[in-house]
Amino acid sequence: MPVTPPSVTAAPLPSLVAQAERLIDLGVHELAGIPADRLRAFATDAGRGSGDALLAVHPERVPASALAPLLRRDGKPGFVVTDMPDVDRFDPCAVELPDTPLYLVTGPDRGDHMANWSPEEALPALTQQDRTPLLLTEGIHWVLQQPAILERNRCFMTIGSRLRKANGALDARTPAIWISNGTGRDGRERRNAPKVGWCWWGNRHTWLGFASATGRGHGPATGPC
Template sequence: MSAPTALPPLPDQAERLIALGLAERADLTAEEVRRAARTDVPGALLVVHPDRLPASALAPYLRHREKPGFVVTDLGDVDEFRPIPEAAVPDSALYLVTDLDRGDHLANWSPDEALPDVVAAGRTPLTLVEGLHWLLQQPEVLERNHCFMTIGSRLCKADGRLDARTPAIWISNGTGRDGATNRHAPKVGWCWAGNRHTWLGFASGARRLDPVGLPR
């Protein structure tokens, strides 16, 4: 793995979602969240379905150097970015993603180049909401010059084609429209699907699981 992978145990992840008020915001009870975390899947990430907790609601809870996360001004439609077929999520209010990897080895690849490689490796690209959950539970994964794209989320236009923007999470320099107050803050932005960036990997997981029916 190319980033720290010692996620907190699932029960601890559940308690963090509850403590932040995100369970309530997702219209979930504390017991529902705790129940989803009572399963024996080592190293898994607990995720609230994007229909319950969209990216715009999660981003402000991120922290880097005590700065809260934000969504760039030209990504006002961030919640319209949905999982692509290669990143289909379970039809469950809460689910798990296993074996997370920041994808540093794919830095300087374009999203168009990286997706086939991720899939060929038997993995699935993380969605934006999954990437945000990861950083909520393990903030140190976001490092300057080692940030990541979440190409499991794309916007489908009215004509059926994919919007050329691909979402990513990195650390703002506080320049331009970001504003100086956002320097060092976690930033939800985007890159063109055909462009390469040396400082962006491609986050992925092994599989997604519905916790219902898993061993406890």
């Protein structure tokens, strides 16, 4: 498939100081065991010349299952689909993460230009563009800071997170964040709620892009995938 440049899909992120206050208001610092003052200090120090960056908490500190219920849309909390009870086992794959509780994700993009691509097609294209796919937790952090980034027919996958099975093979499910239609096991009461779910590695969806970034803070590689 042709490679096209990343799309501009959102207004600039709030300042890192404002992002820190948002996480504190949501209680993310308590879930992570990070004092509020330490989170504020990190945001203040990192905010000098950081540009358009997302403040993220390392997934080992706060997993996706703890972050998803903090999402809100139309007053409804986010949720993880019932057939993804192993959501927190989706680890960084071929992604370098800083070995620190807090880090920055630079230049996040929703990847609208890759709508109707499969994850299998999107990953090498992102690599060719020198971009790195977002982790599921990073995608949730993004929506927490900018709820408007999640739109109907403009949602996104986070293929930087993958599940490795006991035999060493990668699970064919790939995580995504979208908006529930309130059908099936979601329940009608969850219509319009933010939803963490999954799609198959080889399938295409017209309403899902591929969220990516220009980089993260420096850290050791998480290992080959």
